[in-house]
Amino acid sequence: MNIKTLSLICIVGLSVSACQGTGPKQGLGALAGAVAGGVIGNQIGGGEGKAVATTIGVLAGALIGSQLGKVLDESDQRRAALAQNKALEYGRSGSPVGWSNPDSGHRGEFVPQPSYSVNGLDCRQYSHTIYIDGQAEVLRGTACRQPDGTWREVS
Numbered sequence: 480m481n482i483k484t485l486s487l488i489c490i491v492g493l494s495v496s497a498c499q500g501t502g503p504k505q506g507l508g509a510l511a512g513a514v515a516g517g518v519i520g521n522q523i524g525g526g527e528g529k530a531v532a533t534t535i536g537v538l539a540g541a542l543i544g545s546q547l548g549k550v551l552d553e554s555d556q557r558r559a560a561l562a563q564n565k566a567l568e569y570g571r572s573g574s575p576v577g578w579s580n581p582d583s584g585h586r587g588e589f590v591p592q593p594s595y596s597v598n599g600l601d602c603r604q605y606s607h608t609i610y611i612d613g614q615a616e617v618l619r620g621t622a623c624r625q626p627d628g629t630w631r632e633v634s
């Protein structure tokens with residue numbers, strides 16, 4: 480993906496998240512969703528349709544991310560982050576690591592994939608299924624272990 484495409488994804492994502500007119504959780508969710516959706520759309524699209532696929536991915540990702548950001552409270556996000564770190568650091572490939580919040584009723588699970596090396600960093604793809612009011616939303620991403628031992632999202 481070239482710098483022009485990445486810039487477009489970020490600009491549209493920031494614009495969409497700014498238009499939300501809501502709290503920071505929802506705005507950050509929209510931005511993260513927009514970036515992820517744009518990257519996915521860019522990889523799916525080809526030729527003349529690449530820009531259209533990227534734009535649709537940005538908009539769809541922003542909408543999904545915004546809704547998840549609006550619904551998941553700080554406790555949900557903290558529990559999800561702990562499960563994500565556990566899954567990435569210790570989880571067996573294909574085995575879910577769950578989290579739940581009895582106060583909100585929200586729950587989810589991370590499923591890590593095999594680790595691989597990129598530029599000397601251990602990386603893992605994963606899926607995160609979040610259940611809100613019985614409805615499942617699946618997010619996919621890739622994280623790499625940084626030199627300080629923390630995991631950082633790369634897509």
